[in-house]
Amino acid sequence: MNKEQVLNFLSEGNFWHEVTEHEAVYNMEELDAVDLPYPEADAKNLFVRDDKKRNYYLISVKGDKRVDLKEFKAKHETRRLSFASADDLMKVMGLIPGAVSPFGMLNDAECIVQFYIDEDFMQDPGLIGVHPNDNTATVWVKTKDLVAIIKEHGNQVHVTQI
Secondary structure, eight states: OOHHHHHHHHHHTTOOEEEEEOSOOOSHHHHTTSOOSOGGGBEEEEEEEETTSOOEEEEEEETTOOOOHHHHHHHHTOOOEEEOOHHHHHHHHOOOTTOOOGGGGGGOTTOOEEEEEEGGGGSTTOEEEEOSSSTTEEEEEEHHHHHHHHHHHTOOEEEEOO
16 A cells, blocks of 8 residues: 555545655654654554564664564564665565655555554544555544454554553
8 A cells, every 4th residue: 555545545444544645754853853742652664574584573662762672572572683675664564764654554465464563553532643555644543443454454453661
């Protein structure tokens, strides 16, 4: 799915959402310059793989959080983790660097990516802001809806403290 398809999917499914259009951003520092309606709900999304390239993970945390991959590995009993390549990102989720998003899992036909979402997103107001598979916008959705969409697609979802 591309940006238009993601937004149409949300509208056709009657999922509450708001869209903030902005210049292309490639990291959290660039996003800081954008006037966001819900900055506390903005997500940082990390696409990582294990050392054998057998398992892929998307980790979503609040934008101001840091993720220690060694700590994550120990807590979730994975193999050693590192960031996946741009080629892997395109092959598995059809995305380019800077546009990493949970909605990319809707392009994961084999459902090989496991989604780890920080349970902080489940707290009030229960919103999350992610790219709609394009880094020129942020789409705000209810966290529970996003989790349900990804589960319905067939990817494993883990709501956990990260």
